[in-house]
Amino acid sequence: MTVFEPINSAFFAAVTGARLPADSFVVGPGVTLQPIYAHVFASYMVAFSRPSGPGKPHPGPWCSAGDDVGFDCEFEIFVDESVPAGPIGRLDIGWLCTALLRLKSGIKLRAPVIANRSFALAPQTGVPALTLVPMETSSSQWPSEETIRRALGHDDLWWLREQYPKALKLMADPIFARAFGTYDGAAWQLSIPAAVLSLCASLEALMRPGRQDMTKTLARIVAAYLSDEPVLRGAHYQAIIDIFGYRGNSAHAAHWLPIEIWHATQLLLRPVFIQCLETGELPDPERLKEEWRRIPPEPRKPK
Numbered sequence: 001m002t003v004f005e006p007i008n009s010a011f012f013a014a015v016t017g018a019r020l021p022a023d024s025f026v027v028g029p030g031v032t033l034q035p036i037y038a039h040v041f042a043s044y045m046v047a048f049s050r051p052s053g054p055g056k057p058h059p060g061p062w063c064s065a066g067d068d069v070g071f072d073c074e075f076e077i078f079v080d081e082s083v084p085a086g087p088i089g090r091l092d093i094g095w096l097c098t099a100l101l102r103l104k105s106g107i108k109l110r111a112p113v114i115a116n117r118s119f120a121l122a123p124q125t126g127v128p129a130l131t132l133v134p135m136e137t138s139s140s141q142w143p144s145e146e147t148i149r150r151a152l153g154h155d156d157l158w159w160l161r162e163q164y165p166k167a168l169k170l171m172a173d174p175i176f177a178r179a180f181g182t183y184d185g186a187a188w189q190l191s192i193p194a195a196v197l198s199l200c201a202s203l204e205a206l207m208r209p210g211r212q213d214m215t216k217t218l219a220r221i222v223a224a225y226l227s228d229e230p231v232l233r234g235a236h237y238q239a240i241i242d243i244f245g246y247r248g249n250s251a252h253a254a255h256w257l258p259i260e261i262w263h264a265t266q267l268l269l270r271p272v273f274i275q276c277l278e279t280g281e282l283p284d285p286e287r288l289k290e291e292w293r294r295i296p297p298e299p300r301k302p303k
Contacts, residue, residue, distance in 0.1 A: 004116040004131040006091045010081040012118050013094035013135065014038050014073035017109035018152045025157045027097060028164045030080035033157070036119040040112045041070035042137070069139065071112050076119050087172035094135070096167060097160065099184040103273055104163075105156045106144045108187075110136040138188045142195050142259070144266045166280040176282055179206035183273055193250040193257045199265045200247045203272065208285050215244045221288035223297065226271060234297030239268050 004011075014036065024034040044065040047058030077094050088096060091114075098111045115122065116131045170176040179202045186198035207225070209218035219240035223233040243265050249255040276283060 004128070004133070006114055006133065007085070007089060008081070009116060011079055011091070011094070011114045011116060013077040013079070013098070013111040013114045014040065014119050015075050015077060015098055015109055015111050016040070016071035016073045018074065018105070018107050018150050020075035020157075021152055021154055022157065025161075027077075027161050030083035031093060031097065031164070032078045033075055033097075034078060034118070034120070035074065036076045038073040038113075038119040038122065039070060040073060041068055043068040069137075071110070073112070073119065077111065078118070086168055088168075088177070096171065097164070098136070099180070100160050100163060100167060100277070101152065101156060102144070102184065102187075103270060103277075104159050105152055106270070107150065107152065108141050108143055110141060112137050136188075140188060140190055142187045142189070142192070142262055144187065144263075144270065163277045166277055169280065170277065170282070173282065175205065175208070176276070179203075180273060183269065192259055192262050193255075195262055196243075196247060196257050196265050197251060199262075199269055200244060203269055206272065206276065207283055207288075210285070215241065217289070218244070220292040221283070221285050222268075222272065224288040224291040224295075225275065225283050228291075228295055230295060230298040233292075233295065236268070237297055239264070243268065
């Protein structure tokens, strides 16, 4: 009997949150998106008697505890066994593709389960036997935008194809790997304050502002990274100052943060990570400090 080991075998990651706008789409060598349907569902169950012996089921009755969780998966990510293990490992290629699409589209995508064969062929019996492994099954996932979008576009897929090899190279750098992993993981935090704290940590890890006058330095280099236009630089600078003010109030004074702060933080950070991927390079904080001094922001007009 062959044991399914995703780190060495081909696997299929089912993705929920949107449909695929194509019959199939090649992301890179050995990595393909293809439409499927699978409903992944779960419920905590409670039994009230011990099993009669090892390996035996608990006798009934069983009762469901709380609401069921379910996901309609509309496409899968196929990772062929020929794809080599890279800096993130083969299994995380499924995560990386999903995370990149989450970043670009803003859609609440998730890959709750992986399998050893296509979900389109799952109802068929045969060899190998179907094996399923849970992946992204957290009960919480905060939306990145206030508007709800459920359709991936062809532009999202082409962007994924273009950025995928750059993302693999960037993930070999522990600075980007830590920053992007923290950014993507923020949506899975159990509370908005924890999620915002994670986003802020991801920005600090990516931009590396140093310890001296950290918040203002971070605001300057992020503003210089996002725009050469003085008015926009001033707006970005103030947005960082405001967000890290909220972050400080939450971290040091236990202030609660509303979901609007999450949305505002996401709105500012998404283009930072998108630009990093599109350039294929980490931001250079020292160069950005010089850029800030070269083109200072336009002063804010008094109200």
